[in-house]
Amino acid sequence: MKVLITGATGLVGSATARKFLAENHEVYALYRHNSDRSLLADVESEIQWIEGDILDLSALELAFYGMDFIVHTAAVVSFIPKDRKSMYKVNVEGTANVVNVCLKLHIGKLCHVSSIAAIGRPDSRKAVPGHDVILDETHRWEDSPENSEYAKTKHLAELEVWRGIAEGLNAVIVNPTLILGEGDWDKSSTQIFRYVYHEKPFYTDGVANYVDVNDVAEVIFKLMLSEISGERFLLNGGSISYRNLFNNIADAMHKKRPSLRVGAGLAGVIWRFEAVRTWLLGTKPLITKETAQSAARKITYDNEKVRKALGFQFQPIERTVARVSESLLGKI
Numbered sequence: 001m002k003v004l005i006t007g008a009t010g011l012v013g014s015a016t017a018r019k020f021l022a023e024n025h026e027v028y029a030l031y032r033h034n035s036d037r038s039l040l041a042d043v044e045s046e047i048q049w050i051e052g053d054i055l056d057l058s059a060l061e062l063a064f065y066g067m068d069f070i071v072h073t074a075a076v077v078s079f080i081p082k083d084r085k086s087m088y089k090v091n092v093e094g095t096a097n098v099v100n101v102c103l104k105l106h107i108g109k110l111c112h113v114s115s116i117a118a119i120g121r122p123d124s125r126k127a128v129p130g131h132d133v134i135l136d137e138t139h140r141w142e143d144s145p146e147n148s149e150y151a152k153t154k155h156l157a158e159l160e161v162w163r164g165i166a167e168g169l170n171a172v173i174v175n176p177t178l179i180l181g182e183g184d185w186d187k188s189s190t191q192i193f194r195y196v197y198h199e200k201p202f203y204t205d206g207v208a209n210y211v212d213v214n215d216v217a218e219v220i221f222k223l224m225l226s227e228i229s230g231e232r233f234l235l236n237g238g239s240i241s242y243r244n245l246f247n248n249i250a251d252a253m254h255k256k257r258p259s260l261r262v263g264a265g266l267a268g269v270i271w272r273f274e275a276v277r278t279w280l281l282g283t284k285p286l287i288t289k290e291t292a293q294s295a296a297r298k299i300t301y302d303n304e305k306v307r308k309a310l311g312f313q314f315q316p317i318e319r320t321v322a323r324v325s326e327s328l329l330g331k332i
Helices: 011-022 038-046 057-064 081-105 149-166 188-197 213-224 242-252 264-281 289-295 304-310 317-329
Strands: 002-006 026-031 048-051 069-072 109-113 133-135 171-176 178-180 202-204 207-212 231-235 238-241 260-262 299-301
Touching: 002 011, 011 026, 011 038, 011 188, 011 213, 026 057, 048 057, 057 081, 069 081, 069 213, 081 109, 081 149, 109 149, 109 213, 149 171, 171 213, 178 188, 178 213, 178 317, 188 242, 188 317, 202 242, 207 213, 207 242, 207 299, 207 317, 213 231, 213 304, 231 304, 238 242, 242 317
Parallel strands: 002 026, 002 069, 026 048, 069 109, 109 171, 133 299, 171 231, 178 207, 202 260
Antiparallel strands: 207 238
């Protein structure tokens, strides 16, 4: 089978490319000029690289022509206000383009890699004290101050995929939680490992919902070769407090554990300080209002649907942390 991956140079895209290559499929990657291919350096020659952009319809049609599968992972992930315009452009318009070209060329199947953020968060003001908030695929999006601008773009992108499904597109959607994997620790969720490696002292009261990047790639692969269509699946390996997650990473990297708890009040001070600092220096903030709010939430996600549909078992957090830590330490 011929599979083309958008965003193949990213964390999920690169892991997915490796999975399809390992199963002897022809892998094509849509890339932009000057893209960093370091995550695929050892298998770069095994991939057919096609220069293009999901915002360029003509280039997209040329790239998709003759493909059996499309895995759409390309997206802008940001919680910085100045990135909102490009985030809406790429995440929403870009996904609409992918859907439209798949329909036009009668692509065999599309997998849209969304985000857990796209299912939305319930308004915390409606929360019932003493009751845990556990969400699954049946949760309906609702307007809430808990939803980030990134979440809104991923929700709107999903609506484009559902529109395509209504028009006859064979497609599935996956919604990963916090993805842990051997990425660039200056980017994406892998920054957590860098944070702990540098022995930052703070942790929050929130709960982290996590999934191994290799599990995400494995589920994508299984779904693409299955008869399943018109479904979405939450990909969540489990839930752990940020304190315990940081402790696990610190132990695996032989570093000092974070010891200072950050409450809501201090988190508010930190993100405001970061906003001023980065405005003065012209750099990206280490923490924003949205990331501070996210790190304090205590929401978990049910993974029963994908486990039953595929007979799938997620990897334990200890194994993931040990593997990723060893990989990152080997690059230092």
